[in-house]
Amino acid sequence: MIKNKAFPLIVLMLFAAGGAFAAKPAPAPAAITGLTAADMPYDVGNAAILRWPVDPAAAADTVYVVYSSSQPAAGWIETDRFAAAARTGKDIELPFWAWDGTAAEHAVKVELNNIFGEGVPGSVFQFKVSAVKGKLVIAESLPVSVTPVGNWFRLDRLNNLVLLIGLIVIFFWAVSHAKRKGLFIRRIAGLDAIDEAIGRATEMGKPIFYVPGIGGMSSISTIASAFILGEVSKKVAQYDSQIKVPHYDPIVMTVCKEVVKQSYMEAGRPDSYRDDLNFFVSQDQFSYAASVDGMISREKPAACFYMGYFMAESLLLAEVGATSGAIQIAGTDVEHQLPFFFTACDYTLIGEELYAAGAYLSKEPMLLSALKVQDFGKLVVMVSVFFGMILVALGAKLGWTGFVQGILHLFKGY
Amino acid sequence: MKFIKKQIPLIIVMVVGVLTLVSYYVPNKVSVDYIETMNKWENIVVAFAFLLGLISLFFSHYNKIKRKGDGWGYSLFVFVGFLAMVLPAYFSHGKQMTDAGLTPLGWSFKFIYNALSGTMFAVLAFYIVSTAYRSFRIKSMQAFVLFVAAFILILGKVPLGQIIWDGVLGWTGAGVNDVIEWIMQFPAVAGKRGIMIGISIGAIVTSLKIIFGIEKQYMGKD
Numbered sequence: 001m002i003k004n005k006a007f008p009l010i011v012l013m014l015f016a017a018g019g020a021f022a023a024k025p026a027p028a029p030a031a032i033t034g035l036t037a038a039d040m041p042y043d044v045g046n047a048a049i050l051r052w053p054v055d056p057a058a059a060a061d062t063v064y065v066v067y068s069s070s071q072p073a074a075g076w077i078e079t080d081r082f083a084a085a086a087r088t089g090k091d092i093e094l095p096f097w098a099w100d101g102t103a104a105e106h107a108v109k110v111e112l113n114n115i116f117g118e119g120v121p122g123s124v125f126q127f128k129v130s131a132v133k134g135k136l137v138i139a140e141s142l143p144v145s146v147t148p149v150g151n152w153f154r155l156d157r158l159n160n161l162v163l164l165i166g167l168i169v170i171f172f173w174a175v176s177h178a179k180r181k182g183l184f185i186r187r188i189a190g191l192d193a194i195d196e197a198i199g200r201a202t203e204m205g206k207p208i209f210y211v212p213g214i215g216g217m218s219s220i221s222t223i224a225s226a227f228i229l230g231e232v233s234k235k236v237a238q239y240d241s242q243i244k245v246p247h248y249d250p251i252v253m254t255v256c257k258e259v260v261k262q263s264y265m266e267a268g269r270p271d272s273y274r275d276d277l278n279f280f281v282s283q284d285q286f287s288y289a290a291s292v293d294g295m296i297s298r299e300k301p302a303a304c305f306y307m308g309y310f311m312a313e314s315l316l317l318a319e320v321g322a323t324s325g326a327i328q329i330a331g332t333d334v335e336h337q338l339p340f341f342f343t344a345c346d347y348t349l350i351g352e353e354l355y356a357a358g359a360y361l362s363k364e365p366m367l368l369s370a371l372k373v374q375d376f377g378k379l380v381v382m383v384s385v386f387f388g389m390i391l392v393a394l395g396a397k398l399g400w401t402g403f404v405q406g407i408l409h410l411f412k413g414y
Numbered sequence: 415m416k417f418i419k420k421q422i423p424l425i426i427v428m429v430v431g432v433l434t435l436v437s438y439y440v441p442n443k444v445s446v447d448y449i450e451t452m453n454k455w456e457n458i459v460v461a462f463a464f465l466l467g468l469i470s471l472f473f474s475h476y477n478k479i480k481r482k483g484d485g486w487g488y489s490l491f492v493f494v495g496f497l498a499m500v501l502p503a504y505f506s507h508g509k510q511m512t513d514a515g516l517t518p519l520g521w522s523f524k525f526i527y528n529a530l531s532g533t534m535f536a537v538l539a540f541y542i543v544s545t546a547y548r549s550f551r552i553k554s555m556q557a558f559v560l561f562v563a564a565f566i567l568i569l570g571k572v573p574l575g576q577i578i579w580d581g582v583l584g585w586t587g588a589g590v591n592d593v594i595e596w597i598m599q600f601p602a603v604a605g606k607r608g609i610m611i612g613i614s615i616g617a618i619v620t621s622l623k624i625i626f627g628i629e630k631q632y633m634g635k636d
Contacts, residue, residue, distance in 0.1 A: 044441050121443060150442040157439055164618075171622050218456070220617045223624065227631045250467030251460060259631070279474045280467035286534035298485050312538060319541040322548075333613045335606055343549040351609055352616035358631055370623050377615035 029130070032141035034105075037127045042098065042157075045121030045150035046113040051089070051105050052129060052141065058084035062133050066108055069126045070116055073143055076128070079110055084131065095409035098155040112148060121150050156414040163380075171373045178369040185368060190329050190347035191360050194305075197327045198235050201302035207242040208232075209301045211292060211317060212256060213308025213332065214248040214285055220355065221333045222252055225308035226259050227358030228331070232305060233260045233277075237267035245278040246295065248288045253280050289313035293320040306330040306345070307354065310337045318344035331357065384411060424627045431625030498522055563597055570594045 032052060040047035050066060062084040067076040087108055089101020101107050110127070112120045124147050131139035201208045210229055215222035229245065236243045245260065247253035257278045264273035282288045293316060296304065304321040306314065307330070314330075314337040321328045322344045330341035331349030341348045349357060352374060359367035388411060395404035434452070437445035475489035502518035510520035552558045569575035570590035579590040623629035 042441055044443055044446050150444075152440055152442050154439050154441050161439055167618060168622065171619065171626075175628055216460075220620050224620060227629070230631050247467070250463035250465075250470075253467060253470065254463060258633075276470075276474050276477070278470075280470040282471075283464070283467070284531075286531045290530075290534050294485075294488065312535070315541050315545060316534065316538060319545060333617070335609045335613065338609070339549075340545060343545045351613035355616035355620045358629065362631065366628050367623070370619055370628060373619045373622075374612075374615050377619065378612065381611050381615070 029137045030139040032129050032131060032139045035127075035129055035141040035144050037125075037144040037146035039146060039148045039151075040109055042094075042151050042154045045148045046111060048110050048112060048125060048127065048146045048148050049092075050108045050110065050127055050129065050144075051101075053105050054088060054103070055084065055131075058131065059133065060085070062131050062138070064106065065130045065132055066110065067128050067130070068110055068112070068115060069143075070123065072124075072126060072145075077115060079115060079127075080108055082108075093414070094156050095159070095412065095414060096406055097158060097409075121148055123147065154414070159410055160413065166380075167373060167377060170376050171370065174369045174372040174376075175366050178365040183365075183368050183372075185356075185360060185371065188349065188353050188357070188360055190331065190349045190353065191357055193327070193329055193347050194232060194361070195235065197303035197305075197329060198232070198239055198241055200327055201236075202239040202241045204302045206302040207244050207299060208236060208303045208305070209292070209296060209299075209321075209326075210243055210245045210305045210307070212245065212247065212252055213306070213310045214288065214313065215252075215309025216249050217251045217255055219309045221307075221309045221331075222249075224333075224355050224358060225331075226252070226255055228305075228307050228354075228361065229256055230259045230263050231358070231361035234263035234267045237264045237269040237272055240269070240272065243277055244295070244299075244301075246281045246288075246292050247278060248281065248283060248285075250280055250283075253278050285311065285313055286316075289316040292317055296320050296324050296326070300324050301326050303327045303329070306332070306341065307349070307357075308332065310334055310341075315340040315344065321345075420633065423633060424630065428625055428627060431621070435621075435625070495526075498526060563601070566590065566593055566597065 032055075035050065035052040037048055037050050039045070040049045048068075060083075064080075064082055064084060064087075065078060066080040068079045069075045069077060087106050088103045089099075089105050089107040090103045092099055092101050092107050092109065094101075112125060116123075116125075124145055126143045126145050128143045129141045130137050198208065210232060212222060212225045212229065215225075217223070233243055243260070245253075245256055247256065257275065260277055261270075261273055264270055281291045296317075297320060301321075301324065304317075304326045306317060306321075306328070310317075310332050311334065314332070314334075318328060318330060318341055328345035329347045329349075330345040331354035332338065332341065333351040333354055335351065338348065338350060356371055356374070359371055388407060391407050392404050395401075395407065430452070433448060437449055471492065475492045477483075478489045479486050499519075499522055502522045506517035506519035508519065509517050510523055511517065516524065546564070549557070550561050550564070552561055569579060570593070576590055583590075620629065
């Protein structure tokens with residue numbers, strides 16, 4: 001009897017409990033207000049930037065989740081996730097003249113091409129942000145949309161552009177005021193030794209090896225090397241000596257062939273020119289080094305020139321040249337290869353000396369005047385370093401954080 | 415004729431140079447596409463130029479063998495090496511590995527090419543030792559400073575050196591690793607940056623000289 005009464009009572013209680021649960025729904029998430037989406041400035045049109053105010057009351061374990069979609073109010077993809085205190089406007093890597101972000105707002109850059117692939121510029125994208133605590137969504141924003149577009153100017157590179165324009169103005173001023181005489185250029189021992197090296201080769205009746213390195217024709221050091229080759233081969237032609245130019249890059253070989261041919265013609269010795277003075281060896285770094293090393297070991301040249309772009313083969317070449325007893329002159333703009341050349345070669349041109357070599361050897365007034373621009377550039381750097389150092393130290397000492405940041409932005413590359 | 419031979423190349427250099435320079439400041443897709451197109455063109459030119467290089471290589475070595483010039487036997491290896499890579503590549507359809515294992519091309523790469531490249535790279539270690547010996551001969555004040563810096567670095571990189579340092583100079587309170595870190599972070603970086611600044615400015619000025627046709631030695635003179 002009791003059993004018969006208890007069963008409906010238990011069922012009733014379960015229903016009542018269920019009703020009680022149903023009557024207490026989960027609290028609706030609060031709203032994240034102030035979310036804006038905009039095209040990321042100064043880019044190709046593949047990114048958007050989301051901004052919303054920082055919530056000072058947000059707990060430390062609150063996490064913001066950014067969703068994006070290429071469809072209206074559907075197809076949300078989790079794009080980013082970060083702690084509530086992170087990712088403010090101050091964290092965006094842009095200078096003060098191109099970005100007005102503050103620590104009072106969140107700023108999140110969304111790289112849309114990484115999520116949606118090609119075709120981002122010009123398409124509409126939706127974004128929303130949720131604040132999550134554990135697994136519970138405690139706040140959510142309304143969706144916002146943006147159409148990323150490609151921009152036409154990198155305002156963040158304005159400092160770079162201003163410096164470049166300054167250099168171009170000085171450049172044209174220096175070139176237009178080129179003087180035939182009276183321009184002092186300090187002596188570069190490595191370049192003065194070229195005559196000595198060629199003379200030695202002529203007296204010994206041995207060849208000269210000119211190694212233009214492993215750079216392509218787009219490398220500045222290779223271009224500078226081609227200028228030097230022109231002057232060296234002209235002297236070789238005048239002395240009726242022999243030059244051999246082994247190449248790593250076939251395009252460089254083609255250009256150098258023209259350069260050497262022209263030099264022989266200018267020296268009045270077109271009959272001495274042979275097409276095989278420049279020859280291709282290999283486009284593999286160590287095969288090239290092994291081949292040139294072999295030639296140097298067998299032929300025992302009187303002089304070796306290493307001018308251009310070099311990597312690990314620099315020491316392989318220079319050491320074999322030193323062992324063979326050749327007078328060696330090197331020049332490169334790869335600063336971490338310079339120590340090897342310093343130790344294994346008789347003379348080394350350091351970076352900018354390599355670039356200046358063409359002007360130094362040819363003695364063309366316009367080219368020599370352009371060297372002034374290099375000096376002006378160095379003066380600008382020296383003055384900037386000196387005053388920048390003082391201002392930053394002063395600003396840091398007096399606690400002028402904004403001022404220090406501003407100075408640092410001025411000299412930073414973006 | 416002079417216009418075709420001199421002026422047109424200079425105009426091409428200037429237009430391409432200015433456009434490439436401008437594209438650094440213009441992030442638009444137009445400039446990105448322009449750079450991509452130029453890179454594709456460069457690759458095409460490189461492919462054809464490589465053919466020129468190959469012809470140059472074969473002719474110079476063929477002539478050497480024909481003339482029986484000094485060391486002509488080495489020239490034979492150019493052709494042997496070429497065939498040792500090209501024939502397996504042809505028969506393996508350019509694949510180094512299949513389900514059955516190494517293809518002939520893979521075998522050539524692993525047991526010929528990689529072995530030879532590794533040998534050349536290993537030779538570098540011996541050359542570094544002989545170069546270090548040469549640079550350690552103290553002939554001037556600068557060489558002495560270089561020697562001291564290098565000696566401390568070498569000392570700090572081996573456990574025995576660290577023990578010696580601690581035994582002899584431990585009383586100073588400065589560990590050898592601290593000294594190494596200071597050398598690498600301050601004097602070394604200062605010197606390196608000085609060179610890098612000079613190189614960067616030199617590169618900019620050289621580029622301007624080429625773009626604006628001031629430096630045209632690569633085209634020969636009139």
